[in-house]
Amino acid sequence: MIFETIHGLSKKLAAKELSAFEATKAYLNRIETVDKKVRAFITVSHEDALKAAVEADKRLSDGDRVTPLTGVPVAVKDIFCTSGIRTTCASKILENFVPPFDATVVKRLKDAGAVILGKNNMDEFAMGSSTENSAFFPTSNPWSLDRVPGGSSGGSAAAVAAGECAASVGTDTGGSIRQPAGCCGVVGLKPTYGRVSRFGMIAFASSLDQAGPITRDVTDSAIILNAISGRDDLDSTSLKEDKPDFTAGLASGVRGLRIGIPKEYFIEGMDPEVEAAVRAAIDELKKQGAQIVDITLPHTEYAVSVYYLVATAEASSNLARFDGVKYGLRTESEGNLLDMYKRTRDAGFGPEVKRRIMLGTYSLSSGYYDAYYKKASQVRTLITNDFDAAFKSCDVIATPTAPTAAFKRGEKVKDPLTMYLSDIFTISCNLAGIPGLSIPCGLTKDGLPIGLQLLGRRLDEATLLKAAFAYEQATGWHKKRPQI
């Protein structure tokens, strides 16, 4: 049962083959057994989960507000505020923070009747690509325990892959949903910027951050997106557009769909096994009637540079709020207020977070602003224009999710720049605000999952999901499970 999809569980719950309480118990037991090895959870909320399960069973038996998520046990990344449940963002500075409110994503999951099992590990403040930057402990990849699960939503992807929850919700600023989903052999969707409310989601880079589902299959991704998306008055950037039912057109096929292949994404240095798997996936879509089109995204090589200037500039501003006054850690000092701020922040933030705050502060500081932040924001326009031009001749863009499968723990952590380059294929999507998805498309000879990335037009998640569904139904890579 623990590897069941949301739609599978939902059927069993409706048919009374299983109660929400039994399902919740089963996942809590699974967490108890395997999370010693995987370490995907920072906090497991046993009591609240069981209470929510009882409530869901009542809704199911009364036929009261039953949705496809009612009674389904899920987890969320520890970046989402949960009322009464500790929310750390994997940082010492928030180690004991208990929010007085729910993030909109959490509220909507609860309103749909989902059971929240707990909070997933992540890179501190979502800064990283391996979950090694968690201030508490690293998470292991369930497919190979000495490897990273990717990041920053590594705990979410590992928990879904290891059968510790039916699904999780992560966040993606430069690939933090798609890259770990690729590393862990699960489906990860970053929606269009503004599709999902950011209220109560601890901010990293506000013009890039977006929440989205990490699931076992494409149908589950659509189910979660249906529940969490839509206008929220508490986030001024949340879209006013009506949202479609994302599950509706899944099975309509790819005949006639134009799939663009950008030459800049098939580069030297890419793992040949990754390239072969992605090319085979493109062939499969072609076999089903899709039309393959060569496209170009000429400013791709600048995306990592633009990202590390824009994201760190926004982060340096967003993280100014952690000052030891209103919540979180305070380091007492003999000196004045300024001295307390400085000591608190030096003690509370980890090395990667400090590095990014420093980079962002430097590039925004007097004398450097035009050369760095402003220049990067102009090149960001060119990257967005590249996508606009490409989508005139194609409907979806297919690329690898990452240049390699999951790397070994400790392999890149000492060299920040090498780590930054693992996001090379996922970053442009956030800069342009378009939706992107990663779906399993093979295993390396060492048995590590490979991810296929699909990118779509703004607001066109439906086409991405349709193409991913067609691929998934024909191949079944999403049904492979790690041995742990």
Added chain:
Amino acid sequence: MAITKNDVLHAADLARLALTAEETETYTIQLQRIIGHVEKLSSVDTAGIEPSWSDGSKNQSLRDDKATSSLSNETALKNAPQKEHGCFKVPQIIE
């Protein structure tokens, strides 16, 4: 552009971080490398290109200026490291 130790100390002061001597050394080297990498942007012709400050969807909206309910004083202070008389308490500001 070479980053000096003084640049790092200046940025740390602006960012309200009390870096140790070791951290200052490390960040000077690492920021030099990262800035060295992003310098490649200077070769892109951006004459007349408007910067994107966000995703360009022009979606920003303002809410009506109406008072609504908010957290109680007690709830708002619940996570405060130090509080007194219903206020956040901080170290001395004015000498």
